[in-house]
Amino acid sequence: MSSSSNTNHSSPPIDKKALFFGLLAVFLCGVGFTIISPVVPFLIQPYVHNAADQATMVTLLMAIYAACVFLAAPAIGALSDRFGRRPLLLLCLLGSAIGYAVFGIGGALWVLFVGRIIEGITGGSIGMLFAYFADITPREQRTRYFGWVGAMAGVGTILGPVIGGLLAHYGYAVPMFAGAAVTLLTFLLGLVIMPETLKSEQRLKKITAARLNPFIQLGSVLSVKPLQRLFITAFLLWLPNGSFQSILPQFTIDGFGWQPTAIGVMFSIIGVQDILSQALLMPVLLKKLTDSKIAMLGMIAEMVAYLLIALSAIFAYYPLLIAGLFVFGFGDSIFGPSFNGMLSKSVDDHEQGRIQGGSQSIQALARIGGPVVGGQLYVWLGHAAPAFMGVILIGIAIVFLYVRLPIGFKKISWR
Numbered sequence: 001m002s003s004s005s006n007t008n009h010s011s012p013p014i015d016k017k018a019l020f021f022g023l024l025a026v027f028l029c030g031v032g033f034t035i036i037s038p039v040v041p042f043l044i045q046p047y048v049h050n051a052a053d054q055a056t057m058v059t060l061l062m063a064i065y066a067a068c069v070f071l072a073a074p075a076i077g078a079l080s081d082r083f084g085r086r087p088l089l090l091l092c093l094l095g096s097a098i099g100y101a102v103f104g105i106g107g108a109l110w111v112l113f114v115g116r117i118i119e120g121i122t123g124g125s126i127g128m129l130f131a132y133f134a135d136i137t138p139r140e141q142r143t144r145y146f147g148w149v150g151a152m153a154g155v156g157t158i159l160g161p162v163i164g165g166l167l168a169h170y171g172y173a174v175p176m177f178a179g180a181a182v183t184l185l186t187f188l189l190g191l192v193i194m195p196e197t198l199k200s201e202q203r204l205k206k207i208t209a210a211r212l213n214p215f216i217q218l219g220s221v222l223s224v225k226p227l228q229r230l231f232i233t234a235f236l237l238w239l240p241n242g243s244f245q246s247i248l249p250q251f252t253i254d255g256f257g258w259q260p261t262a263i264g265v266m267f268s269i270i271g272v273q274d275i276l277s278q279a280l281l282m283p284v285l286l287k288k289l290t291d292s293k294i295a296m297l298g299m300i301a302e303m304v305a306y307l308l309i310a311l312s313a314i315f316a317y318y319p320l321l322i323a324g325l326f327v328f329g330f331g332d333s334i335f336g337p338s339f340n341g342m343l344s345k346s347v348d349d350h351e352q353g354r355i356q357g358g359s360q361s362i363q364a365l366a367r368i369g370g371p372v373v374g375g376q377l378y379v380w381l382g383h384a385a386p387a388f389m390g391v392i393l394i395g396i397a398i399v400f401l402y403v404r405l406p407i408g409f410k411k412i413s414w415r
Contacts, residue, residue: 021194100177278337307387
């Protein structure tokens with residue numbers, strides 16, 4: 001854009017304390033969320049009779065979590081626009097800690113589902129953190145700072161699965177309790193050092209029942225053309241992503257006989273890619289490409305990754321899976337910041353919580369359908385089927401993005 005926009009010094013300086021806590025919270029949330037990844041299939045194993053039932057239950061647990069996020073996230077986002085980020089983020093963190101603990105206690109399959117429901121209802125922490133960063137960063141720098149968020153999440157994603165895999169040696173429930181402890185630590189840190197980032201004059205004056213209804217909010221978000229086109233593209237990406245992440249541990253168990261430690265290391269590959277991409281590639285890409293072109297590059301990488309993963313199942317050759325994970329991690333790490341940058345720049349400051357809540361709802365819809373559809377394809381058509389679904393859907397999304405996405409985004413103010 002013109003240099004005059006870069007010389008505008010009207011933006012206030014970034015609150016270093018707020019930035020520190022935000023990045024730390026993203027890191028700890030990344031650890032807490034991924035520390036459980038290597039052990040979920042093993043926790044379900046005592047309650048099912050065969051591998052097909054186990055795969056189905058793993059994907060249903062992911063779907064029920066996403067369903068709860070879909071129902072609750074818009075209300076959490078709207079409430080944060082009215083009452084501030086701090087109380088809602090703290091509530092989300094506390095709920096996640098309780099959900100992890102209930103899942104770890106287990107004792108019956110229904111208890112595992114209760115744990116995921118609790119965690120899902122208060123699962124708005126990621127949406128809150130993106131709204132939080134939108135509050136404290138200048139509009140023109142948000143994609144860069146969202147890249148920092150991706151990098152910190154990447155560090156947590158590296159450490160979480162490895163720690164979870166190692167802790168599984170002391171019992172499959174131990175990583176769940178560790179996840180609860182890490183999330184509770186984030187909550188306690190927030191109580192002490194987290195500032196409120198949404199100024200009183202930027203808050204909504206009142207909140208209507210419609211803003212708490214996920215279906216009404218989803219309809220209003222999708223009715224706005226720039227957001228409609230962007231969200232449909234992202235949905236086509238998130239659908240196989242939800243399938244992939246839910247079935248991946250079971251995929252490695254069935255295909256290669258891996259145990260929790262190896263599964264944990266596998267998940268950490270995606271985190272390594274987050275760090276490398278944000279530290280080395282994103283600064284270069286941001287100088288040379290627009291947000292929409294960076295997003296397209298990420299989608300192409302994910303499409304190639306799914307093809308490699310499908311081939312690893314067909315040929316029973318795990319190095320193809322490892323290669324696919326590296327490529328997927330690259331694509332996912334650059335798509336996220338560019339998408340959130342475009343999304344954040346498209347709305348006014350007082351709508352950040354709501355639009356991030358709407359984004360999380362659409363992502364949750366994909367993570368409801370993705371695990372269910374992917375799980376059934378996995379059982380009925382073979383282990384490569386969910387990955388081939390990813391190749392097809394992202395191919396469609398790339399065409400849709402290239403043909404339909406507008407070059408610029410205008411701010412949109414909801415009335």
